[in-house]
Amino acid sequence: MTTTNNPLLVTKGLTKRFGGLVAVNDVNLSVSEGQLHCLIGPNGAGKSTFFKCLTGQFKSSAGIVTLEGKEVQGLQTYEIVQRGVGIKTQTPSLFDGLSVQENISLSALRNQASRQVVETLEEMLELFQITHLTRREVGQLAHGQRQLVELAAVLAAKPKLVLLDEPAAGMTGDDRIRLIQTLRDLAGRTTFIVVEHDMQFIGDIATGVTVFNRGRVFAEGSFDEIVARSDVQEIYLGKEVDVAA
Amino acid sequence: MNRTFVNYLGPAIAVGSGILTLIFAPLILGFYEIFQLTQYVILAIFAVSMAYIWGFGGILSFGHAAVFGLGGYAYAVLAINMDSSLLAFVLAIGTCGLFSLILGYFIFYGRLNDVYLGVVTLVVALILWKLINHTSGPGYVIGDARLGGFNGIPSIPVLELPWHGGAALDPIQMFRWFLGGLIAVYVALKLLIQSKFGRIAIATKENELRATLLGYDVRQYKLLVFVIGGSIGGMAGAMWATYQTFVDPNMFSLEVSAKVLIWVMVGGVGTLLGPIAGVVLLQALSIKLGETAFINNQIVLGMILMSLVLVFPKGLLPSMELLVTRFFDRSAAQGQGVSG
Ligand SMILES: Nc1ncnc2c1ncn2[C@@H]1O[C@H](COP(=O)(O)OP(=O)(O)OP(=O)(O)O)[C@@H](O)[C@H]1O
Numbered sequence: 001m002t003t004t005n006n007p008l009l010v011t012k013g014l015t016k017r018f019g020g021l022v023a024v025n026d027v028n029l030s031v032s033e034g035q036l037h038c039l040i041g042p043n044g045a046g047k048s049t050f051f052k053c054l055t056g057q058f059k060s061s062a063g064i065v066t067l068e069g070k071e072v073q074g075l076q077t078y079e080i081v082q083r084g085v086g087i088k089t090q091t092p093s094l095f096d097g098l099s100v101q102e103n104i105s106l107s108a109l110r111n112q113a114s115r116q117v118v119e120t121l122e123e124m125l126e127l128f129q130i131t132h133l134t135r136r137e138v139g140q141l142a143h144g145q146r147q148l149v150e151l152a153a154v155l156a157a158k159p160k161l162v163l164l165d166e167p168a169a170g171m172t173g174d175d176r177i178r179l180i181q182t183l184r185d186l187a188g189r190t191t192f193i194v195v196e197h198d199m200q201f202i203g204d205i206a207t208g209v210t211v212f213n214r215g216r217v218f219a220e221g222s223f224d225e226i227v228a229r230s231d232v233q234e235i236y237l238g239k240e241v242d243v244a245a
Numbered sequence: 246m247n248r249t250f251v252n253y254l255g256p257a258i259a260v261g262s263g264i265l266t267l268i269f270a271p272l273i274l275g276f277y278e279i280f281q282l283t284q285y286v287i288l289a290i291f292a293v294s295m296a297y298i299w300g301f302g303g304i305l306s307f308g309h310a311a312v313f314g315l316g317g318y319a320y321a322v323l324a325i326n327m328d329s330s331l332l333a334f335v336l337a338i339g340t341c342g343l344f345s346l347i348l349g350y351f352i353f354y355g356r357l358n359d360v361y362l363g364v365v366t367l368v369v370a371l372i373l374w375k376l377i378n379h380t381s382g383p384g385y386v387i388g389d390a391r392l393g394g395f396n397g398i399p400s401i402p403v404l405e406l407p408w409h410g411g412a413a414l415d416p417i418q419m420f421r422w423f424l425g426g427l428i429a430v431y432v433a434l435k436l437l438i439q440s441k442f443g444r445i446a447i448a449t450k451e452n453e454l455r456a457t458l459l460g461y462d463v464r465q466y467k468l469l470v471f472v473i474g475g476s477i478g479g480m481a482g483a484m485w486a487t488y489q490t491f492v493d494p495n496m497f498s499l500e501v502s503a504k505v506l507i508w509v510m511v512g513g514v515g516t517l518l519g520p521i522a523g524v525v526l527l528q529a530l531s532i533k534l535g536e537t538a539f540i541n542n543q544i545v546l547g548m549i550l551m552s553l554v555l556v557f558p559k560g561l562l563p564s565m566e567l568l569v570t571r572f573f574d575r576s577a578a579q580g581q582g583v584s585g
């Protein structure tokens with residue numbers, strides 16, 4: 001409960017090339033324990049690719065990634081996850097043929113005894129207020145509900161670092177508010193990096209924002225600093241400013 | 246609640262009727278019928294092994310005959326060379342487990358995708374079939390066993406179990422032991438599927454990426470499923486060898502690989518009982534059609550298969566389950582209507 005300034009995740013010179021395209025270019029990022037950090041940037045800026053490099057889904061071309069001071073680049077995805085990383089992917093990824101309950105339990109099962117799995121399941125169902133969906137098959141749920149189930153499943157393993165790639169996409173009013181509340185509740189205990197396009201959403205949750213552009217870190221600062229910067233608006237908020245004008 | 250009820254009712258009825266058949270069928274049926282039934286039992290075990298790897302591990306092998314043939318040949322060669330046919334039987338199963346382990350290691354740790362998995366399993370079975378077919382020369386001898394090429398290996402010793410005074414099993418004993426084996430395999434797989442391992446294997450089948458992102462090494466789970474399925478398939482092969490006292494290269498054939506796929510497909514992928522019903526239904530059907538020689542039974546069988554797949558796209562058992570569940574749900578809803 002004292003200072004939570006130990007960096008949980010650090011990347012140094014992280015780079016990912018696809019042939020000639022440098023999707024992630026020399027990224028240095030440090031996220032402290034308990035922080036709720038946002039990652040924004042225009043389409044194709046490299047946000048999802050950055051997440052995939054962190055989780056070992058892509059083998060990075062250069063640079064290092066440390067988790068709690070230990071290098072993890074080069075490890076298999078499942079090994080990185082086992083070190084306490086959870087990820088919600090941009091395109092929802094769930095066990096569509098299985099129930100909500102099973103989706104969440106399967107996550108908790110990995111690192112918890114069976115009695116604890118039941119507790120975690122209850123906890124997650126309540127946290128996201130999806131108890132009424134417990135036995136429903138995930139493939140038959142609405143998009144927003146699926147997003148919540150995926151979040152519940154990711155959090156059920158009690159990860160230290162949670163990567164959320166556009167978690168609010170396709171969510172309607174109530175589900176959105178629930179998501180924002182949940183993230184705020186959990187911040188401090190769990191570390192989040194959230195990719196979002198929706199500035200209002202970011203304004204509601206973020207403590208720090210990193211702006212990606214063409215694979216590079218373009219700007220870093222608090223939400224207010226970032227939205228105030230005209231160059232950020234140009235690359236990212238341009239459209240909205242135009243609309244407002 | 247109803248769903249859970251139905252989930253347990255089916256297996257309980259199945260095991261119960263299996264045990265009743267084991268006890269009473271030899272008392273009621275004639276010798277020939279029992280002999281025929283034993284064949285169904287063995288093929289049912291083979292079908293269940295396929296149903297397991299496909300339905301509960303997502304592994305669609307086009308060459309499952311490989312373990313059937315290997316189990317048969319391993320038993321034949323070992324039983325001819327060894328004093329204990331029981332040991333030969335156990336070693337034959339082990340051989341198929343080891344074979345599946347090595348093949349599966351290359352497939353899953355080499356990260357072959359599903360299409361390549363299908364091709365590789367198919368090709369491996371075909372290679373084995375070709376190889377065994379070419380062993381007719383006098384040089385192809387393992388100990389006292391001549392492989393015999395396309396002629397196969399005759400006079401394979403019948404399985405002897407210590408509980409019967411070390412004598413070879415008579416057909417009735419064989420029927421009882423093998424049906425007992427089928428029941429045991431079914432119960433064991435059912436328990437395995439519900440275990441932590443089984444649930445994660447199903448998750449892997451559902452979505453490999455998500456399973457990985459939850460921290461599971463999917464290769465490990467797939468490999469183990471493949472080895473378990475391969476061992477059980479090999480056991481069916483060894484049973485076939487001792488049942489027929491004869492093996493030939495056709496055990497490895499494409500026809501056997503295709504048949505087992507069809508049994509599972511017709512019975513329902515994602516169930517274990519369905520494929521057993523598939524074996525009984527389709528084998529009985531092809532025997533019946535074989536008796537009526539004036540029509541081409543292959544064409545008729547093909548047409549029946551096609552209509553089955555069209556009418557019950559999920560397979561017989563899942564379709565029936567759906568009916569039963571709907572029935573229970575409706576009566577439950579009516580019950581609530583009355584009380585409320
Ligand atoms: N597997 C791949 N092979 C080749 N190029 C890729 C691959 N994945 C991503 N890219 C390219 O890398 C760049 C960054 O893509 P990425 O998906 O990381 O962007 P993003 O910031 O997540 O965009 P969005 O906001 O649209 O999700 C894009 O130009 C994309 O086309």
Ligand SMILES: [Mg+2]
Nearest residue numbers: 047048049090
């Ligand atoms: Mg993206």
